Amino acid sequence: xxxxxxxxxxxxxxALRARGADPRVAGAARTLSRAGEHAALWLAxxxxxxxxDGPRRDAWLRATVLTAGAHIxxxxxxxxxxxxxxAQAEPLVRTAGRHSFPSSHATSAAAAAVAYGAxxxxxxxxxxxxxxxxxxxxGVHYPSDVAAGAALGALTARVGARWxxxxxxxxxxxxxx
Numbered sequence: 001x002x003x004x005x006x007x008x009x010x011x012x013x014x015a016l017r018a019r020g021a022d023p024r025v026a027g028a029a030r031t032l033s034r035a036g037e038h039a040a041l042w043l044a045x046x047x048x049x050x051x052x053d054g055p056r057r058d059a060w061l062r063a064t065v066l067t068a069g070a071h072i073x074x075x076x077x078x079x080x081x082x083x084x085x086x087a088q089a090e091p092l093v094r095t096a097g098r099h100s101f102p103s104s105h106a107t108s109a110a111a112a113a114v115a116y117g118a119x120x121x122x123x124x125x126x127x128x129x130x131x132x133x134x135x136x137x138x139g140v141h142y143p144s145d146v147a148a149g150a151a152l153g154a155l156t157a158r159v160g161a162r163w164x165x166x167x168x169x170x171x172x173x174x175x176x177x
Contacts (some may be wrong), residue, residue, distance in 0.1 A: 070111035106149030114157035
């Protein structure tokens with residue numbers, strides 16, 4: 001990253017991290033951070049989708065697998081890049097690891113938004129956006145970490161979209177008239 005990009009990253013982070021001074025904002029950001037740890041919120045949402053939408057159970061399970069796969073991919077990239085977490089201010093939450101690029105929370109959130117959105121769960125996208133912003137508010141990621149994570153998650157789910165559709169179509173093909 002060039003110096004100008006780093007400066008913008010730091011300025012955006014400082015502005016959003018300052019929002020964490022409001023106890024309501026900090027509480028919401030902490031809650032989202034905890035819910036998104038290890039993609040738990042998104043995996044649970046996919047499993048609920050599979051449980052309540054029996055005719056498309058396979059598609060929901062495939063979307064859930066893609067979301068988990070995106071999360072695992074982000075953890076692999078973190079081990080390669082090894083970018084340290086921001087140190088400008090005390091974070092509002094503990095983290096599972098020391099590395100920040102890409103944001104695994106953003107990766108799984110974006111993957112879920114794309115994968116579950118393809119199944120009609122459009123409410124996931126705004127929640128995923130809030131999850132991404134929460135990582136900045138709690139001060140554990142730079143904006144570029146979140147953007148890269150969101151891009152990785154969305155790309156993973158988009159690449160797997162045909163596989164999800166195959167799961168949904170197999171139900172239509174097996175229905176007997």
